[in-house]
Amino acid sequence: MKIAITAQGSTLDAAMDPRFGRCEHFVIVDLETESYEAFPNEGVMASGGAGTQGAQFLANKDAAAVITGHVGPNAARSLQAAGINVYSMASGTVREALEAFKNGELPEVSGSTVRRHFGMGRK
Numbered sequence: 001m002k003i004a005i006t007a008q009g010s011t012l013d014a015a016m017d018p019r020f021g022r023c024e025h026f027v028i029v030d031l032e033t034e035s036y037e038a039f040p041n042e043g044v045m046a047s048g049g050a051g052t053q054g055a056q057f058l059a060n061k062d063a064a065a066v067i068t069g070h071v072g073p074n075a076a077r078s079l080q081a082a083g084i085n086v087y088s089m090a091s092g093t094v095r096e097a098l099e100a101f102k103n104g105e106l107p108e109v110s111g112s113t114v115r116r117h118f119g120m121g122r123k
Helices: 050-060 073-081 094-102
Strands: 002-007 025-030 036-040 063-068 085-088
Touching: 002 094, 025 050, 050 063, 050 073, 063 094, 073 085
Parallel strands: 002 063, 063 085
Antiparallel strands: 002 025, 025 036
16 A cells, blocks of 8 residues: 655655645655655645645555645545545654554544645645
8 A cells, every 4th residue: 555645855764744735745655665756745835736646646646545734625625536545743843643553543534634725825
């Protein structure tokens, strides 16, 4: 199973990025092999649709779940349509998020946690 974690960098020790659609990177971890890949988020500067683009990217990478701080309404719908479960963790490192997920400590989110365009203009 692969999970994605929104991050401000490209390593397991990078800080989590609390934004989904406008995160700096998606770090995708294969839970079976413990290997990971980091991908710059191409939607970070999009004028609109960043969350939907992020959801499609993760679906194309076969992610079964994503760990992030906040998900807007369009991203939440797109992730749900793609069958990607969303788990909430707003701070910490990618490695800490991974461990919390493995230990069953993260709450699952079933919808939007913020309004549209929440992450625009934030760094």
